Amino acid sequence: MHMHHREVAGPRVVPVTFILEDPRSLTGSDQATHELKAAQGEHLLELALDNGINIEHACGGVCACSTCHVYIEKGMTELSESTEAEDDRVEEAPGLQANSRLSCQCEVEGDGPIVVRVPAWNRNAVKEVPH
Template sequence: MNIYKVKINFEEKGHETIELPVAEGESVLDVCLDNGIELQHNCGGVCGCSTCHVYVNKGEEHIQEISDKEEDFIDRAINPHITSRLGCQCVFIDGDLEITIPDQSQFLGH
């Protein structure tokens, strides 16, 4: 199994950019949760909401292609961009990735 890396930037103040190892088949959401990074996931990571929304800065070709279902949920995300993806659906295939996690403070219960 190959190990890649994900560089995570944060919009929220007070968070430093971090680089973490990831294995093929892991999702961005998995990596965040395994490393104590708060990424909302109200549906439990099954592509049933838009709370794990992230921006892919580099390496989109190294994650699974976007599905119609994921596109529908991204349309409901807060401040979606053309590079928006859901962290639960960003599953690593074969390379490094750089993402930005939007400010998570707008979620209730944060």
């Protein structure tokens, strides 16, 4: 993988750690912890997908499913606040917790650090969606 080193100018870079409960099904490897860098304004789902972490996103990131459900272990206040639509939707996610969010609705706003846990059933709970 080619890494770009960012200089001080330009958008700030925010450290985001992803912890995968079932790394093999999400990435094809056994590496559970991924230390990533987000740009401010980026969504957690986008960031994960861009880095080869295939979080389910059955609705394509428009808050119409709950398959992109994650837990924010650290840095909830560094993310955009959840909307009523997200709150309603996330309640349908299996394993709902107080720190549950829909990753497609979480925009990186603060300086971090942010720690995101992706539950093991993220892929297992989902049937193939026909196109």
